[in-house]
Amino acid sequence: xxxxxxxxxxxxxxxxxxxxxxxxxxxxxxxxxxxxxxxxxxxxxxxxxxxxxxxxxxxxxxxxxxxxxxxxxxxxxxxxxxxxxxxxxxxxxxxxxxxxxxxxxxxxxxxxxxxxxxxxxxxxxxxxxxxxxxxxxxxxxxxxxxxxxxxxxxxxxxxxxxxxxxxxxxxxxxxxxxxxxxxxxxxxxxxxxxxxxxxxxxxxxxxxxxxxxxxxxxxxxxxxxxxxxxxxxxxxxxxxxxxxxxxxxxxxxxxxxxxxxxxxxxxxxxxxxxxxxxxxxxxxxxxxxxxxxxxxxxxxxxxxxxxxxxxxxxxxxxxxxxxxxxxxxxxxxxxxxxxxxxxxxxxxxxxxxxxxxxx
Ligand code: G2I
Numbered sequence: 313x314x315x316x317x318x319x320x321x322x323x324x325x326x327x328x329x330x331x332x333x334x335x336x337x338x339x340x341x342x343x344x345x346x347x348x349x350x351x352x353x354x355x356x357x358x359x360x361x362x363x364x365x366x367x368x369x370x371x372x373x374x375x376x377x378x379x380x381x382x383x384x385x386x387x388x389x390x391x392x393x394x395x396x397x398x399x400x401x402x403x404x405x406x407x408x409x410x411x412x413x414x415x416x417x418x419x420x421x422x423x424x425x426x427x428x429x430x431x432x433x434x435x436x437x438x439x440x441x442x443x444x445x446x447x448x449x450x451x452x453x454x455x456x457x458x459x460x461x462x463x464x465x466x467x468x469x470x471x472x473x474x475x476x477x478x479x480x481x482x483x484x485x486x487x488x489x490x491x492x493x494x495x496x497x498x499x500x501x502x503x504x505x506x507x508x509x510x511x512x513x514x515x516x517x518x519x520x521x522x523x524x525x526x527x528x529x530x531x532x533x534x535x536x537x538x539x540x541x542x543x544x545x546x547x548x549x550x551x552x553x554x555x556x557x558x559x560x561x562x563x564x565x566x567x568x569x570x571x572x573x574x575x576x577x578x579x580x581x582x583x584x585x586x587x588x589x590x591x592x593x594x595x596x597x598x599x600x601x602x603x604x605x606x607x608x609x610x611x612x613x614x615x616x617x618x619x620x621x622x623x624x625x626x627x628x629x630x631x632x633x634x635x636x637x638x639x640x641x642x643x644x645x646x647x648x649x650x651x652x653x654x655x656x657x658x659x660x661x662x663x664x665x666x667x668x669x670x671x
Contacts, residue, residue, distance in 0.1 A: 355387060356666060357391070359666035360624070362666075363666070365615070365624070366390045366428065366622070367391070367666070368392055368393065368428075368430070369392060369625060369628060370432075370587065370627045370628055371385055371392050371393075371395060372397070375395075376417065376421055381632065381633065384649075384653060386426075389427060391625060392421075393430040394414065394415055394418040394429075396439070399436065400436070401440060403465050404464075410465070412468055428473075429469075429473045431465075433477035433480040434476055434480075434506065435494060436480040436481060436492075438481075455498060458505070458506065458509075462478075462513065463509055466513035470514040473517060475517060475518035476518070476520060477586070479521050482495070483523055483536060487532055504548040507548050507549050507550055510549070518551040520551065521553055522554030522555075524557075524558050527559070528566030528567035528569055529567055529568045529571065536576075540553060552582035552622070553576045553581050557588040557589075559611075560590070561593075561604060569614040570614040574617075574618050583615075583618065583621045586625050587625060588611060588626050589626060589636065590607050590608060590646055591644060592646070594644050600645075601657050602657055604656075605656070608661045609665040610665075612624060612666060613668065629649050630649035631644060631649070631651045632650075648662060
């Protein structure tokens with residue numbers, strides 16, 4: 313894993329912000345009127361690093377061509393996750409034929425900007441190539457396909473990603489196993505196998521399970537708690553639990569989020585907030601944006617309150633590029649920056665939570 317280096321300008325800014333924090337001062341706006349997005353001395357990632365955490369944002373390959381967007385991503389954040397570029401349909405479009413173009417593009421961008429990368433994802437029920445979903449496989453065949461995929465992809469990105477979402481979204485809402493192609497053919501043992509194969513391919517990368525609707529306590533997060541406890545007892549390599557945190561104002565804030573993060577940490581795994589966004593029914597109004605800001609602050613505080621919550625990743629940082637309107641028509645406005653890359657109240661709430669001295 314490469315060590316992240318910072319430009320002297322940013323380091324100086326971070327030091328100034330640290331000094332301001334120690335003195336209990338508000339970080340003063342920088343006098344850089346030409347750059348409306350960098351109007352403060354420290355970035356979100358600088359602030360998170362003062363707590364030993366990272367602050368990141370996902371990026372999808374086409375977004376790298378949006379220069380203002382890519383530039384701001386590269387300055388404000390310390391970590392990125394490919395939104396699609398490392399998924400199975402991208403990396404193994406034909407059986408045994410690997411294509412790392414999209415993932416490599418993001419890794420190279422991240423390296424140039426000094427961002428660390430979470431790998432997403434080695435197995436998922438979604439975005440599987442059609443050769444895999446339309447085939448009929450014996451258990452031995454599918455096991456060998458899964459092992460080969462994990463081994464090749466993890467080896468390719470060895471030393472380039474610090475963590476992998478090894479298995480994504482493997483539970484149903486009621487806490488039963490999702491009946492994906494792997495479960496149906498191999499049974500639940502595929503999860504431990506996948507983790508072991510990933511560990512064999514890269515002894516150092518952090519291995520995560522990752523899902524949505526697991527931020528609060530409930531049947532689904534209980535199922536992960538039980539699973540991770542059992543994996544640990546069986547000495548299966550598992551290093552972390554990813555809480556996606558695709559929240560929606562209309563469904564309420566996750567129940568007991570801090571306590572839930574803590575109980576996973578107490579099992580001896582890291583926790584990461586991996587895909588944070590907070591959507592609402594459009595059009596948004598000032599009240600909703602204020603509530604959204606409060607929630608962004610609450611998620612951040614919950615993470616900072618637990619030592620093993622290692623970082624927060626937004627699933628894209630601006631309403632300009634978000635998966636939500638296509639998936640939930642009539643909903644959106646979910647990110648801390650608007651379509652014009654202007655800060656929303658949520659941005660200030662993130663800064664406020666990151667400058668609180670609770671950690
Ligand atoms: O659905 C939101 C996220 C939930 N957790 C796992 C994540 O991997 C997932 O990400 C989203 C991407 O942000 C979208 O960009 O996964 C979607 C697919 O389930 C991605 O959308 C797909 C579109 O549905 C496809 O039409 C498109 O070809 O992106 C593809 C690549 O641009």
